[in-house]
Amino acid sequence: MDREFIFTDRDFQHVASLIHEQAGIHLPLQKKDMVYARLSRRLRKLGLQKFRDYVAFLRDHPQEELEELINAITTNVTHFFRENHHFDHLANTMVPHLLKNTESKRVRLWSAGSSQGMEAYSIAMTLHSHLPKTGWDIKILATDIDTNVLDIGRAAVYEKTQLDNVPRSYTTYFEDGPEGDTIRVSQEIRRLVHFKTLNLLEHWPMKGQFDAIFCRNVVIYFDKPTQAKLFARYADILKPQGWLYIGHSENLSSISDRFETVGRTIYRKAS
Structure with a gap:
């Protein structure tokens, strides 16, 4: 399947390791497509061409981008009186x-x-x-x-x-x-x-x-x-x-x- 951004297993592992280290969230390789979908918007906003560039951006701008990364990955499906x-x-x-x-x-x-x-x-x-x-x-x-x-x-x-x-x-x-x-x-x-x-x-x-x-x-x-x-x-x-x-x-x-x-x-x- 053709994708807008190149996203290798190595790129995924780097992102997953950082998320686990900073937020305790465990992301197995099966979550790779989910991570791609949630982070693609960040790559577009930053004008990046591939996830390797995003990994480098994270390394160079940890304070500014880490919050954006965590916000993008965490899920927010909810409603009032869920599990009533x-x-x-x-x-x-x-x-x-x-x-x-x-x-x-x-x-x-x-x-x-x-x-x-x-x-x-x-x-x-x-x-x-x-x-x-x-x-x-x-x-x-x-x-x-x-x-x-x-x-x-x-x-x-x-x-x-x-x-x-x-x-x-x-x-x-x-x-x-x-x-x-x-x-x-x-x-x-x-x-x-x-x-x-x-x-x-x-x-x-x-x-x-x-x-x-x-x-x-x-x-x-x-x-x-x-x-x-x-x-x-x-x-x-x-x-x-x-x-x-x-x-x-x-x-x-x-x-x-x-x-x-x-x-x-x-x-x-x-x-």
Whole structure:
């Protein structure tokens, strides 16, 4: 098949090694076509003729281009209330636990790998809808390595078709967006969510512990040793018996013994 740019296995290995080193993402050779598709736009924008030139550009401009590389490779397929059984558990199990056991009325959740913010806003809508409207200090941390998707999350403006995935009772948390075919998350929900750039493999600046962590469809890109280290760190930063929600294709059974299964892709920190 004729391609616009020459992309050898050696070029791929260089890009894959850099991505693994900087972001922990494991890219086997089977992902070569995906990498080609996602990076071709960068080559066009930079006026380069082949991937060997891009590899050289990465070597010569690591600070400027590394962020662009990671942004291009990481996937951002998401929508509101994706894997909605997690939000049912949040409303029907976690919220009653908080009401019964949280004297401080302080609630902290983390959306790790938050992409465009739809997951974090879904968490915020669920908590706002089921917890008392006054007296509670609710904060959701939304982090991602991709700075572009964080900008989308902060703006909180989405295509109107995204409402198709929102339960009817939650549609009041949206207002008209700046353009006719857009919507925006309301201020009362936006104020609960705080977006930060974070590479999960690097230092975590958070000091307090979390009631729950959402890390869904993120670790599938990491190798097993990296996954094990990451889940150990999650266990360390969760409150006793805190909850962990993972993606539909992920499983902790052979990776971590610090969590117990309490539902479909729902775990609780072991005592």
